[in-house]
Amino acid sequence: MSAMGSGADNGSAGVVGIRVAEGSGVCFGVRRALRLAETALASGKAVYCLGPLIHNPQEMERLAGKGFRVIESLDEIAGVGVLLIRSHGLRPDVVAEARRRGLAIIDATCPLVRRVQTLAVQLQEAGYRVIVAGDARHPEVRAIRGHAPAAVVVNDIEAVRRLDLSGRVALAAQTTFSPEAFREMAAALREHDLEEARVENTICAATVERQRGAADLAAHVDVMFVIGGRNSANTNRLTELCAARGVPTYHVEVGEEVAEAMLRDRPRVGVAAGASTPQWIIDAVCERIKALQCERR
Ligand code: SF4
Structure with missing residues (x-):
């Protein structure tokens, strides 16, 4: 069964009282990374990735079954093979080192993440003090700072207020950052006495659409299930947004939960899924919900 709907009531399509939020599931950047991984694996070469390709343990387990190897350091690679750069991107010095060691590189950096990297470098070279709204520990942000080492990372409005700023400043964002928090931070930037405050909203439209779809649906159901890895920042954000609507919200990775x-x-059930949640997992969770609903009838 496919998870039906995109926000429409699916009762007429045979799914019992389940609605799926607009924009749920794998985004184009993750889909592209998965496709490149599958192609690399099909070549028969050893395929490595620094950190999980996507933040979804079940999908990573499926890929591991095909020989995909997640590593923490290039030192774990004994011979030659392929290094796949995940959609979050990678620091340029690490890519250079991988090349030096004879690894073939397949770059699955999402084009929208690449855009932030490029922009940060251009702004830095143009003399701006670059500020990135995001989580400094997140691999996407670490990669951005690898390209633009002078960039400062902040994650809330108070952090922007605390910065000692002058001259020309440019604010960009991690692609999955909260649009509301970004707007607040842009406003706080203008509280400083600056020659120029340039704001570059680099938040991915797929993120905005997914968050809006989940929050809208949460306002019209009795319970929400948010599907995705517990290590997925964007899935956790969806869970927070749905819970903030006052509806009971459960973050699940698999249907058994x-x-x-x-x-x-709670007859009206809503489902949302993070950008790294494949369709087969959404389908399995919907099947489980449907089976439990049928048992209750
Ligand atoms: S969420 Fe957006 S930026 Fe991130 S991988 Fe998906 S499409 Fe790219």
Whole structure:
């Protein structure tokens, strides 16, 4: 069964009381990375990735079964092979080192992440003090700072206020950053006495659409299930947004986590999924919900 709907009520399509939020599931950047991984694996070469290709343990397990190897350091690679750069991107010095060691590179950096990297470098070279709204520990942000080492990373409005700023400043964002928080931070930037405050909204449209779709749906159902890896920042954000609507919200990775009690007296069920959640997992969770709903009838 496919998870049906894109926000429409699916009762007429045979799914019992399940609605799927607009924009749910794998974004084009993740789909592209998965396709490149599958192609590389099909070549028969050893394929490595620094960190999980996507933040979804079940999909990573599926790829591991095909020989995909997640590593923490290039030192773990004994011979030659392929290094796949994940959609978050990678620091240029690490890519150079991989080349020096004779590894073939397949670059699955999402084009929208590449755009932030390029912009940060251009702004830095043009004399701006570059500020990135994001999580300094996130691999995408670490890669951006690898390209533009002088960039400062901040993650909330208070951090912007605390910065000692002057001259020309440019604010960009991690692609999955909260649009509301970014707007607040842009406003806070203008509280400083600056020659120029340039704001570059680099938040990915797929992120905005997914967050809006989940929050809208949460306002019209009795319970929400947000599907995706617990290590997925964008899935965690969806869970927060849905819970903030006051609806009982469960973050699940697999269908087995959905319990009958979660559905009791909650006939209208909403489902949302993070950008790294493949369709086969969304389908499996919807099947589980549907089966439990049918048992209750
Ligand atoms: S969420 Fe957006 S920026 Fe991130 S990989 Fe997907 S399409 Fe690219």
